Amino acid sequence: MTLRSFLRHETILLILLVIALIILAQQSDKFFTTDNLLNQGRLMAEVGLLALPMTFVIVTGGIDLSVGSIFGLSAILLGVFWHGLGIPLPVAMVLAVLVGGVAGLGNGLIMTRFNVPPLIATLATLALYRGLAEGISQARSVRGYPEWFFVLGQGEVLGLPTQLWFLFGLAIAAAAVLGLTTFGRTTYAIGANEVAARFSGLNVARTKLIIYATSGLIAGLAAVIFVSRVSTTRSDMGTGLELDVITAVVLGGTSIFGGKGTIIGTILGLVLMQVMKSGLALAGVKGDGTIVVIGVVLIAAILLGNLLSRNGDG
């Protein structure tokens, strides 16, 4: 029953995706070129990476609004570590990713130790981490990274953009962990009924800590990849990124109330969103117009999900 309803949502997404692709292909002959498709893949990699742990977060019934700010903080610190403190770039990259992990762990600790709801905890750290990024950088940007660093964000490995390998690898890992392991089952159990999960002897606090710390860690990784793609660091990087990430996850069929969702759905949601963005761009809609569409899609996706699940209940 549940398997069937999962399949149904993902089938709907797939059909929508095919329709969107057909329309786009007919409207513009530039869309279905290898160059454009690979480029689109490059553009969606950062949001895609963040959407993987966000799926876990939302499946537990939580939310992480601070990923955009952690992303900005890690990006800034990469520049500061390397340019400001003279740390070798490879070490600086690792440190930047780790800072993301620490920031995420901070979120987890605030929630589990003080029982602060995820929404409020990450709203506070959204301000705090972005504020740290702005304060540390003083609005100065860092440029002039060495050539090899750009392999990560602008290069290719075996004909595919480098960051897509990261996305594929981590997506498979995330799907396996969520679908096949005890940890994955615990994640669903927390989202379905946290109190019941705790009384069943599941370590709810530890599971949440791991999930939020991973969310931060991946935000750090995505930030390093992003810096490599755009060749500079600025403190406003990743502003509003959480909206894209949450939309991709929710569009992918993960219930905002927790307990339901899959990584395959998230990936489909992500691709559909990128296709819509690219389609709007080709149709001449500017960047600001696309965020209107994303907002509408976010609300519509939940609306539709609510109606469908209500029908199922009745």
Place this chain on the structure above:
Amino acid sequence: MTSPLATPRLTAPVRRLATTLEANGQELVVFAVIVVLFAVVAMINPRFLSDTNLTTIFSGNAYVAVAAIGMTLVIISGNIDVSVGSLIGVLATISGTLAVNGYPIIICWLAPLVVGIAINAFVGVLVAYVRIPSIVVTLGMLSVLKGGLISATAGAWINDLPPDFMLAQFRLFGIPSPIYFMVALTILAALWMRHSGFGRTIYAIGGNPDAARVAGIRIERSIVGVFMIHGFFAGIAAVLFATQLQVIQSTVPPNLELTVITASVVGGVSILGGTGTVIGSTLAAILFAAIGSALIFTNVSAYWLRAVQGLLILATVLADMARRRRLR
């Protein structure tokens, strides 16, 4: 911070003071912090207390306090609105555009209120009847309003506003009008929250929705009402914001939603709903404006402002949770 209430040996006045502290703890703390901040910064740099600067702090940020009144009601009812900054940006642009196009001034002032109420009625319906969590609805609204505003206006400046339109620049007895708005609306809202049926309803819903429902409160309708009132205050805030300078930049004021939410939360509105007052949120809005100004007057880079904001929210939230744990 809280006094030992239960000690029987306390004399009556002390006990009364203790009760006041317990009931209005957060408001008094915020007030004390404001006094200390003003004293310290004034010692470092006496120009902090100059007329111009005080006007900037109080009058220039009154619109934040007004918006925080509505936000306070929303948070007390157990919801949140992250789109209020974008809404104020949109409403201010509407107001300014109408004024430039020669519409009667009264319409320019009233249109933001009407539009604000209408938009938030829609948000309220999605939250209350369709049961989408308010964070998701308003996150969506945020991008719709922000993106819509930028694509419609490209962030252009609205110039040549008629002089009569400048509501926020009017002065009465030498005091700018936004301060009257802030004080009057805060007092009215505080009294209304405390004594009206609907005010108590909002507390009841935030405190325990199930109990409120059993008590016969129509929760859905009340939630829509709360969001509409919030839209009304956002409309007033937008008019004050639009009329305080000679030009309006038709974009979203950066970080405004966060500043408004911070004011509510730091002012003592419990993040879990059910408690808090608008007096606290107004005091916190003033505190926050004063901190921003104090950073400048003490030569600390204003780029740290948001970090301070984040720390304030976090500290208040943690204190709130700790207090709840102690009460349990």
